[in-house]
Amino acid sequence: xxxxxxxxxxxxxxxxxxxxxxxxxxxxxxxxxxxxxxxxxxxxxxxxxxxxxxxxxxxxxxxxxxxxxxxxxxxxxxxxxxxxxxxxxxxxxxxxxxxxxxxxxxxxx
Amino acid sequence: xxxxxxxxxxxxxxxxxxxxxxxxxxxxxxxxxxxxxxxxxxxxxxxxxxxxxxxxxxxxxxxxxxxxxxxxxxxxxxxxxxxxxxxxxxxxxxxxxxxxxxxxxxxxxxxxxxxxxxxxxxxxxxxxxxxxxxxxxxxxxxxxxxxxxxxxxxxxxxxxxxxxxxxxx
Numbered sequence: 001x002x003x004x005x006x007x008x009x010x011x012x013x014x015x016x017x018x019x020x021x022x023x024x025x026x027x028x029x030x031x032x033x034x035x036x037x038x039x040x041x042x043x044x045x046x047x048x049x050x051x052x053x054x055x056x057x058x059x060x061x062x063x064x065x066x067x068x069x070x071x072x073x074x075x076x077x078x079x080x081x082x083x084x085x086x087x088x089x090x091x092x093x094x095x096x097x098x099x100x101x102x103x104x105x106x107x108x109x
Numbered sequence: 110x111x112x113x114x115x116x117x118x119x120x121x122x123x124x125x126x127x128x129x130x131x132x133x134x135x136x137x138x139x140x141x142x143x144x145x146x147x148x149x150x151x152x153x154x155x156x157x158x159x160x161x162x163x164x165x166x167x168x169x170x171x172x173x174x175x176x177x178x179x180x181x182x183x184x185x186x187x188x189x190x191x192x193x194x195x196x197x198x199x200x201x202x203x204x205x206x207x208x209x210x211x212x213x214x215x216x217x218x219x220x221x222x223x224x225x226x227x228x229x230x231x232x233x234x235x236x237x238x239x240x241x242x243x244x245x246x247x248x249x250x251x252x253x254x255x256x257x258x259x260x261x262x263x264x265x266x267x268x269x270x271x272x273x274x275x276x277x278x
Contacts, residue, residue, distance in 0.1 A: 006263045013270050016219075017238055023216050024239050028130040031140070034148045036121050040114065040155055 112158035120167055121151055127240070128175055134235055135179045137224055146182070150175055172240065173250045176232055183228055215273075222272035230265035237262055 010017065112120070128150055133143035153174055154161075161170060226234055236242045236250065244262075248255045 006259050006266070009263060009266050009270070013266060016270060016273055019215060019219060020238050021241075023219060024130060024134075026216075027133065028126050031126055031129050031133070032144070033125045033129060034144060036118055039121070039148060039151045040117070 112161055117155055124171055128171060131175060131235060146178060169246050169249055176250050179232060222269045226265050230261045233258055233261050234265040
């Protein structure tokens with residue numbers, strides 16, 4: 001019943017519906033669609049940033065390991081002026097030895 | 110099936126403007142909002158491209174997401190109150206250069222009649238008569254029974270037709 005009523009009304013309203021479609025076409029053709037790179041680019045940029053961050057962390061750790069192996073082992077921290085460098089060297093050596101003390105690492109960072 | 114970048118690009122070029130037009134009419138001719146929404150829509154589609162089924166209709170899938178975005182937008186914005194300002198500001202941008210004054214008036218009257226439809230009729234009206242979707246497709250998109258879709262469409266079409274009686278349409 002409703003379907004027939006709707007069908008009948010649609011048939012009666014053909015001129016109105018044609019005007020609607022014509023208006024739609026004019027409106028749509030005037031629209032400026034965002035560039036596709038704005039859509040897929042956001043995602044790529046996000047992945048790139050993650051990759052860059054991961055590379056920075058890896059590079060910082062590698063540098064720490066190298067410095068740790070090259071630096072003299074700190075056994076005496078009584079000399080205040082040397083404290084910072086020996087402390088840093090010990091931290092890096094710990095990393096190089098695989099003895100990762102996260103509390104120490106966080107303090108260091 | 111995962112949409113490839115090339116397939117996605119082709120779909121965007123084919124359907125992007127159509128979706129943007131739908132958003133614009135749904136949002137009371139807010140052109141900038143429609144642009145933001147179509148970008149958001151296709152970003153979602155791109156991010157969920159793994160979930161697209163090859164045998165499904167892309168149009169139905171796209172309009173399902175678009176319809177839900179509009180519903181969310183309606184909840185957060187008082188579209189009806191700002192409609193008058195939008196229609197006044199944007200109508201001049203969307204008429205054809207070749208329109209006569211009477212054609213312009215008819216188009217403006219039609220836009221106003223569609224915008225005056227209640228929130229539960231307007232998306233159905235636009236999906237049916239602007240996007241030319243079938244009633245079963247609209248029922249799937251809106252998750253309404255087909256009978257409800259038909260009833261609301263009948264009411265909406267009567268209402269728009271009454272508003273356009275002045276032009277013998």
